[in-house]
Amino acid sequence: MSTGSVDPTSLPPDIDWHGAAAAIAAHHWRRTLWLVAVLMVIGFAVTFVPQFWAREWASMRFAGWPLPFYMGAQGAILIDIGLIVIYALVQRRNDARYRSALQALRDERRDCLGLSGEASAPEIASGTSRGTVSRSASGAVSAQTYR
Numbered sequence: 001m002s003t004g005s006v007d008p009t010s011l012p013p014d015i016d017w018h019g020a021a022a023a024i025a026a027h028h029w030r031r032t033l034w035l036v037a038v039l040m041v042i043g044f045a046v047t048f049v050p051q052f053w054a055r056e057w058a059s060m061r062f063a064g065w066p067l068p069f070y071m072g073a074q075g076a077i078l079i080d081i082g083l084i085v086i087y088a089l090v091q092r093r094n095d096a097r098y099r100s101a102l103q104a105l106r107d108e109r110r111d112c113l114g115l116s117g118e119a120s121a122p123e124i125a126s127g128t129s130r131g132t133v134s135r136s137a138s139g140a141v142s143a144q145t146y147r
Contacts, residue, residue, distance in 0.1 A: 017109050021102065028098040035090055039083045046071065046079045 050057060054068035062070045 017105065020105055024098065024101045024105065027101075028094065031094050032091065035087065035094070039087055043080055043083055047076045050076075 050068045050071035057068050058066045060067040062075070065073070
């Protein structure tokens, strides 16, 4: 074998890394849309259903008040606040799953390419941190961009 040729068996497998990252992002987006849709349906039902059937439900009492009046006065608002809290908690977990899946894909790619963990640590740190603003000698402001 000559020194200029490459053994095809030593090359990493042909993996569509961008496609895999796009699939992870698409799954994250579907979960986010599903969460928003479910919470919006619940919010709509809590806000409008008791008022729509107010006459039929007027005999039902909650905390000493007729149910439609209570839901219109404060019950729907309390439930909406609860829905916001649920959204924040579930979306935080969804985002954590997304980040861990992307990190696993990055680690797999790094291992496949034979890069050491130490060489890629600055790349990961700069890729996950916010861009920084620096001033040149002339006073012009420039910002680092995301990778």
